[in-house]
Amino acid sequence: MIIFKSVKWKNFLSTGNTFTTIYLDKQPTTLIVGDNGAGKSTILDALCFVLFNKPFRVIKKAQLVNSVNNTETVVEIEFKIGTREYRVMRGIKPNKFEIYCNNKLVNQDASSRDYQKYLEQNILKLNYRSFTQVVILGNASFIPFMQLKSVHRREVVEDLLDIKIFSKMNTILKDRVKDNKDTFTECKHEMEICETKLNHQRASIHKLTELQEGMIQNLQAKFTTNEDSIVNLQTRKQENDHSMSVLAQSVTDSADVQEKYESLRDMRSKIEQNKNKAEKDHKFYTKHDKCPTCSQNLEEDHKQRQLVDAESRRVKYTEGYQKIDEQVSKLYDKLRDLKGYGQSIIELQSDNLSIDKQISRLLRENENIMAEVNKETPDIDAERQKLEEYEGEYAENMERCAGVSKEFDNLKVVSSLLRDSGIKSKVISKFVPIFNSLINKYLQSMDFFVNFTLDEEFNEKILSRCRDIFSYASFSEGEKQKIDLSLLFCWRDIAKMKNSASTNLLILDEVFDSSLDTAATDELMKILRGMDNKTNLFVISHKGDILLDKFDTIVKFDKVGDFSTMALDSQ
Numbered sequence: 001m002i003i004f005k006s007v008k009w010k011n012f013l014s015t016g017n018t019f020t021t022i023y024l025d026k027q028p029t030t031l032i033v034g035d036n037g038a039g040k041s042t043i044l045d046a047l048c049f050v051l052f053n054k055p056f057r058v059i060k061k062a063q064l065v066n067s068v069n070n071t072e073t074v075v076e077i078e079f080k081i082g083t084r085e086y087r088v089m090r091g092i093k094p095n096k097f098e099i100y101c102n103n104k105l106v107n108q109d110a111s112s113r114d115y116q117k118y119l120e121q122n123i124l125k126l127n128y129r130s131f132t133q134v135v136i137l138g139n140a141s142f143i144p145f146m147q148l149k150s151v152h153r154r155e156v157v158e159d160l161l162d163i164k165i166f167s168k169m170n171t172i173l174k175d176r177v178k179d180n181k182d183t184f185t186e187c188k189h190e191m192e193i194c195e196t197k198l199n200h201q202r203a204s205i206h207k208l209t210e211l212q213e214g215m216i217q218n219l220q221a222k223f224t225t226n227e228d229s230i231v232n233l234q235t236r237k238q239e240n241d242h243s244m245s246v247l248a249q250s251v252t253d254s255a256d257v258q259e260k261y262e263s264l265r266d267m268r269s270k271i272e273q274n275k276n277k278a279e280k281d282h283k284f285y286t287k288h289d290k291c292p293t294c295s296q297n298l299e300e301d302h303k304q305r306q307l308v309d310a311e312s313r314r315v316k317y318t319e320g321y322q323k324i325d326e327q328v329s330k331l332y333d334k335l336r337d338l339k340g341y342g343q344s345i346i347e348l349q350s351d352n353l354s355i356d357k358q359i360s361r362l363l364r365e366n367e368n369i370m371a372e373v374n375k376e377t378p379d380i381d382a383e384r385q386k387l388e389e390y391e392g393e394y395a396e397n398m399e400r401c402a403g404v405s406k407e408f409d410n411l412k413v414v415s416s417l418l419r420d421s422g423i424k425s426k427v428i429s430k431f432v433p434i435f436n437s438l439i440n441k442y443l444q445s446m447d448f449f450v451n452f453t454l455d456e457e458f459n460e461k462i463l464s465r466c467r468d469i470f471s472y473a474s475f476s477e478g479e480k481q482k483i484d485l486s487l488l489f490c491w492r493d494i495a496k497m498k499n500s501a502s503t504n505l506l507i508l509d510e511v512f513d514s515s516l517d518t519a520a521t522d523e524l525m526k527i528l529r530g531m532d533n534k535t536n537l538f539v540i541s542h543k544g545d546i547l548l549d550k551f552d553t554i555v556k557f558d559k560v561g562d563f564s565t566m567a568l569d570s571q
Contacts, residue, residue: 001081001496001502001503001504001534002079002080002081002124002126002502002503002504002505003025003079003080003081003503003504004024004025004077004078004079004503004504004505004536005023005024005025005078005079005080006021006022006023006024006025006077006078007021007022007024007043007046007047007050007075007076007077007078008020008021008022008075008076008077009042009046009050009073009074009075009076010072010073010074011065011066011069011071011072011073011074012042012045012046012049012064012065012066012073012074012075013039013042013045013059013064013066013564014037014039014042014066014559014562014563014564015039015042015066015563015564016066016068016069016563016564017069017072020042020564020566022043022555022566024504024505024536024538025504025536026536026553027536027552027553028533028535028536028537028552029528029529029537029539029550029551029552029553030536030537030538030539030551030552030553030554030555031538031539031541031547031548031550031551031553031554031555032538032539032540032541032555032556032557033541033542033547033548033554033555033556033557034542034556034557034558035542035558035559036542037559038557038558038559038564039557039559039564039566040540040542040555040557041056041057041509041540042557042564043507043538043540044056044057044136044507044509044540045057045059045064046075046077047077047135047507048128048131048132049064049075049090050075050076050077050088050089050090051077051088051119051124051128051131052116052120052127052128052131053090053097053116054128056132056136061092062092064092065092065093066563068562068563070093071093072091072093072094073091073092073093074089074090074091074096075089075090075091076088076089076090081123084101084102085101085102085103086099086100086101086123087099087100087103088100088119097112097115097116099115099118099119099123106118125159125162126159127155127159129148129152129155129156130155130156130159130160133145133156133487133488133491134160134488134491134492134495134503135503135505135506135507136507136508136509137484137485137488137507137508137509137511144480144483144484144487145484145487145488145491146460146472146480146483146484146487147472150457150458150459153458154457154458156491157428157458158424160491160494160495161427161428161431161494163423163424163427163428177408180404180407180408181408183404184401184404184405184408187397187400187401187404188401190397191394191397191398191401194390194393194394194397195394197390197393198387198390198391198394201383201386201387201390202387204383205380205383205384205387207372208380208383209380219369219372219373220369220373222365222369223366223369223370226362226365226366226369227366229358229362230359230362230363233355233358233359233362234355234359236351236355237352237355237356240348240351240352240355241352243344243348244345244348244349247341247344247345247348248345257331257334257335258335260331261328261331261332261335264324264327264328264331265328267324268321268324268325268328271317271320271321271324272317272321274313274317275313275314275317275318275321277313278310278311278313278314278317279310279314281306281309281310281313282307282310282311282314285298285303285306285307285310286307289303425456428456429456431494432454432455432456434494434497435454435490435494436452436453436454438486438489438490438493438494439452439454439483439486439487439490440452440486442485442486442489442490442527443482443483443486445523445526445527446482446485446486446520446523446524446527447519447520447523448479448482448483448486449465450462450463450464450465450470451463451464452483452486460472462474478520481511482520485511485524485527488506489527492506492535504534504535504536505536505538506531506535506536506537506538507537507538507539507540508537508538508539508540509540510540510541510542511524511539512524512539512541512547513541513542525550539551553568554568555567555568
């Protein structure tokens with residue numbers, strides 16, 4: 001069980017350069033009050049920042065630094081786990097992250113990320129998400145359990161049931177599986193090498209045997225065939241060279257054609273502009289009887305002359321445009337053909353490269369054939385003895401690979417046990433009825449009479465008295481809050497039962513200020529008062545006037561100038 005003892009901070013949010021300290025284990029119940037913006041919720045951000053390097057609310061890390069002093073932001077927390085006393089210190093400007101165990105600094109050789117991982121996995125055994133689900137029921141940026149993604153719900157429950165060890169084992173197993181795969185790959189590679197050596201040796205012996213049985217005649221026939229192929233390939237290459245020469249001559253004219261094409265295209269554009277101008281003028285004198293400049297009436301003779309002139313120009317330019325457009329189209333087609341010639345040249349060049357490679361291969365093959373024909377026949381018995389050695393190596397590797405493969409099969413069995421559907425699922429299935437029993441107990445204690453059940457994937461099914469089926473999203477904000485509270489109390493009970501994520505600290509942020517009616521508020525106070533003496537409850541509220549007499553200690557936050565101040569009042 002984690003016993004949180006105190007948390008203090010300075011130059012944090014609206015707090016000044018003097019430490020604000022809140023003792024977390026002194027009183028059973030503490031009410032934190034203050035006006036909006038006075039700093040009463042700062043404790044949530046301080047707790048989450050010092051433990052998990054992120055505030056509870058949606059605040060950028062740089063914004064945590066007091067904007068007036070702008071330096072030496074520090075948050076410290078002290079807690080106890082068993083016989084070990086811990087102190088964690090985290091700061092900004094300068095950055096600081098230190099963990100002390102029994103007043104001795106924990107080794108900081110690892111990176112800050114690994115140091116944070118050590119704090120969460122080896123000391124707290126809680127991550128941010130699990131911590132907020134068993135310690136805090138908040139407002140604003142708080143995400144209740146029922147609004148978490150399915151995978152995140154499972155993470156929280158695994159922390160509570162202390163079965164994350166299986167996930168760690170699975171991680172280790174994955175490394176084992178990877179090593180096994182690497183070993184098997186290496187073994188397989190060696191097998192392939194041995195097999196290649198075997199095949200090569202067998203082929204060599206076969207060749208030697210064929211040589212003794214007339215292989216030379218076969219090699220000579222192959223030599224002749226290759227020679228014929230070389231001649232045919234050379235002929236094809238000469239034909240390609242001739243075709244490329246013809247095509248190249250055509251392509252040389254492409255620059256002149258391109259120049260002429262662009263010139264005519266520019267001329268077409270100018271004629272089009274003149275044609276458009278003539279059409280515009282004709283349209284203008286058709287529709288207007290007054291000069292647009294002086295607003296005087298246009299003489300009818302002048303107007304008619306302009307219309308005739310505009311129409312004449314339009315006809316002339318239209319005819320000129322059609323003629324030049326025809327020439328441009330022909331030149332475009334010719335350019336397209338020339339581009340096709342270029343592609344044909346590239347294809348012929350590629351074919352020549354392929355021919356050269358084939359000729360080179362055939363020449364090398366014939367050189368090898370001649371070498372085979374001319375060399376003396378080696379001792380076949382010696383080659384057969386070498387083959388036996390290779391077969392022995394192959395058998396050894398085969399046995400080794402079989403052992404690695406068997407180990408892989410065993411690892412697969414273990415992996416199936418350690419994945420989510422394995423052992424963890426079995427453990428969770430045994431606790432699901434307990435979850436549901438506790439949740440419904442707390443719901444009923446707050447006069448919310450529904451049958452609430454979670455399945456093994458943590459999906460809810462809610463039945464009313466009339467057996468109508470609902471979901472979490474179906475309910476009002478007040479009803480949702482009752483469900484959130486019931487889940488919070490359930491998780492705390494499970495944590496105590498398993499002694500996993502159990503802690504003395506419980507913080508309710510503005511729960512009494514939101515959607516709970518008077519009856520639900522009274523019932524909630526009964527539940528809170530009925531909690532064991534190991535729980536230290538903190539309630540944050542801006543409605544302290546109706547709650548003051550219900551708590552052992554009152555902590556009040558005020559805003560004085562630009563800074564938050566804290567006052568303590570014990571009942």
